[in-house]
Amino acid sequence: MHEMSIALAVVGQVEDAARSHGHTAVESVALRVGELAGVVPDALRFCFELACENTLLAGATLLTQQVPGRASCAPCGSDWDTGLPPQLCCPCCGGAAGGLLSGRELEIAEVRWADAGAATACQEV
Amino acid sequence: MCRAADLQTAVLAKNDEGARDLRARMAARGTALVNLMSSPGSGKTALLEAELGLARERGLAVAALTADLATENDARRLARSGVPVRQVLTDGLCHLETDMLGRHLDGWPEQDVRLLFVENVGNLVCPASYDLGESLRVVLASVTEGEDKPLKYPTAFGLAHLVVVTKNDIAEAVEFDREAFLGHVRQVNPGVEVVFTSARSGEGAGLLLDRALAVADGAAPHRPVMATATVALVEDGHAHAHAFGLGHGHPHAHAHPHPHDPADAHDGAHDGAPAAAR
Numbered sequence: 001m002h003e004m005s006i007a008l009a010v011v012g013q014v015e016d017a018a019r020s021h022g023h024t025a026v027e028s029v030a031l032r033v034g035e036l037a038g039v040v041p042d043a044l045r046f047c048f049e050l051a052c053e054n055t056l057l058a059g060a061t062l063l064t065q066q067v068p069g070r071a072s073c074a075p076c077g078s079d080w081d082t083g084l085p086p087q088l089c090c091p092c093c094g095g096a097a098g099g100l101l102s103g104r105e106l107e108i109a110e111v112r113w114a115d116a117g118a119a120t121a122c123q124e125v
Numbered sequence: 126m127c128r129a130a131d132l133q134t135a136v137l138a139k140n141d142e143g144a145r146d147l148r149a150r151m152a153a154r155g156t157a158l159v160n161l162m163s164s165p166g167s168g169k170t171a172l173l174e175a176e177l178g179l180a181r182e183r184g185l186a187v188a189a190l191t192a193d194l195a196t197e198n199d200a201r202r203l204a205r206s207g208v209p210v211r212q213v214l215t216d217g218l219c220h221l222e223t224d225m226l227g228r229h230l231d232g233w234p235e236q237d238v239r240l241l242f243v244e245n246v247g248n249l250v251c252p253a254s255y256d257l258g259e260s261l262r263v264v265l266a267s268v269t270e271g272e273d274k275p276l277k278y279p280t281a282f283g284l285a286h287l288v289v290v291t292k293n294d295i296a297e298a299v300e301f302d303r304e305a306f307l308g309h310v311r312q313v314n315p316g317v318e319v320v321f322t323s324a325r326s327g328e329g330a331g332l333l334l335d336r337a338l339a340v341a342d343g344a345a346p347h348r349p350v351m352a353t354a355t356v357a358l359v360e361d362g363h364a365h366a367h368a369f370g371l372g373h374g375h376p377h378a379h380a381h382p383h384p385h386d387p388a389d390a391h392d393g394a395h396d397g398a399p400a401a402a403r
Contacts, residue, residue, distance in 0.1 A: 002251035038280035085276040088350040096315030099353035108134045
């Protein structure tokens with residue numbers, strides 16, 4: 001189970017961003033998790049709570065947005081839901097998909113700070 | 126008020142950055158790193174033992190680093206080949222990460238090698254998510270594990286540059302359905318080469334070494350669909366593709382309004398989009 005390593009990586013990234021901008025508390029972290037990212041959102045939520053303990057993320061909520069796997073085939077002009085296990089051959093011509101349109105995301109989409117006052121200016125993160 | 130920050134940050138960005146640095150560090154030493162992954166007991170160590178022995182016979186400079194949760198048994202076995210071998214104990218961690226690996230490569234091996242084999246922790250789930258700066262990612266499956274292994278572990282098989290079937294000498298005895306296995310590999314990673322080996326009979330001996338050397342000499346490894354991002358089809362009917370590293374990335378969300386040569390594909394790791402605040 002590598003979800004703990006991933007949860008710790010999320011906490012580390014958010015801590016870095018908080019430090020750069022003087023934030024001291026986090027309300028929520030939104031993650032985009034692709035269907036083909038090899039990560040189990042439930043396991044990640046469990047680990048996230050533990051990983052947040054004794055950090056400025058303590059008490060923060062983890063929101064996960066699932067992103068479906070989509071693949072495309074340029075010669076056929078087609079795209080399709082890959083499903084899981086993924087079907088990465090084109091349903092029209094049977095050839096290899098040209099690539100994925102989505103599904104491998106494992107990204108922090110948004111962080112909501114719990115301490116933001118009126119004085120906080122928008123900054124480049 | 127700035128309550129929310131749109132970070133657009135890949136969670137494993139630090140690992141991926143470390144992997145890029147390690148790949149560059151290895152390239153500067155003329156070394157290609159080969160990442161070997163499989164379930165526990167599928168024969169990574171036996172295969173590697175044979176390949177290291179062959180490399181030594183051929184006078185090829187290689188080294189191997191083997192990762193396990195505990196025991197130095199594998200390092201002892203591999204060391205019999207006479208090439209430099211190092212054991213990494215992960216103390217319970219189920220996979221190798223780049224910084225962990227990088228620490229073990231400070232000043233080791235003492236002599237520069239052409240190929241450095243990294244035997245990952247026996248596990249087909251977690252190691253698949255971590256780019257270790259390898260030039261060649263190899264996934265092994267033994268004939269005893271069932272033909273549907275590639276479907277059960279699509280991330281591992283889907284991101285492989287090479288699939289090695291092991292213990293093929295007993296394929297018949299365990300009624301291994303070769304065609305079904307190949308079909309399942311094709312579903313998750315069309316175009317990837319599958320080679321059949323047996324450390325016991327010697328079938329396929331040297332194939333891993335040959336494929337690794339080809340990549341070390343500059344041949345482009347197979348590009349898995351799962352490691353290739355495309356944007357939605359543009360008006361002239363073709364998709365624009367580029368590789369995004371072995372780790373996690375995301376395709377560009379914007380369509381390219383200008384025409385591209387269909388062969389125009391960017392290689393190299395894909396960086397996460399720059400972070401922005403609002």
